[in-house]
Amino acid sequence: MTEGLRRAGKFLSGIFLRGMVVVLPICLTVALLAWFAMATEDYLGEIIRYALPDLQYWRGLGIVLGIALIFAAGILVNAHIARLLLGYADSLMARIPVVKSVYLSIRDLATFMSGDSQKGFSKVVAVRIQEMLLIGFVTTEDLKGLPGRTAGEKLIGVYLPMSYGIGGFTVYLPKTLVEPLDMSLEDALRITLSGGVSAINKPKGK
Secondary structure (H helix, E strand, O other): OHHHHHHHHHHHHHHHHHHHHHHHHHHHHHHHHHHHHHHHHHHHHHHHHHHOOOOOOOOOHHHHHHHHHHHHHHHHOOOHHHHHHHHHHHHHHOOOOOHHHHHHHHHHHHHHHOOOOOOOOOEEEEEEEOOEEEEEEEEEOOOOOOOOOOOOOOEEEEEEEOHHHOOEEEEEEEHHHEEEOOOOHHHHHHHHHOOOHHHHOOOOOO
16 A cells, blocks of 8 residues: 555656646746736836826836836947946946845846847857766856966866756866857756756757
8 A cells, every 4th residue: 555655646746746847937937027017017107106297197007117118228228328338337236245246146147048148158068077968058268367287278167057947056177178069058058957858848840
């Protein structure tokens, strides 16, 4: 009977975990969108009512303004003057103790997700450790101050993520010890963060 209960528990836990794989990404996406909608409606809506008291306010105007501001920021960031101002603001935030640690981490993550490969992960590589191959992402190829084992040896920075987004390691090793992979950044990140599950369950035709 104990063996039967063990099998039943394993079967039910397998079903539950498969359900989590389907439900969790949807729930997180919905939660993020709901947070954005509520935050913009509360804060920007209050600003609109304060700045334009005679305006007939309708619910949702704060969300519309939030979306418009994001689009405007995306357009203005390409302007020379806007880039200079953003550069000064970025430099100022990077000098504030404690704040700079949080700000720089969020900035780098946002830069990577924006698809700007020149400022995020530049390429996907494989790092061999004995008989294992680890998928990594090159973060920099212009390291200064880290001496190589031999004169003229070029060191690169490689980020090795852990599965399910629980952390990772940044290692610095000779460029000759890594092997470029013919894989997009998005596919490699999805495979590593899902523990390889998404590689197995990748939809047909993609």
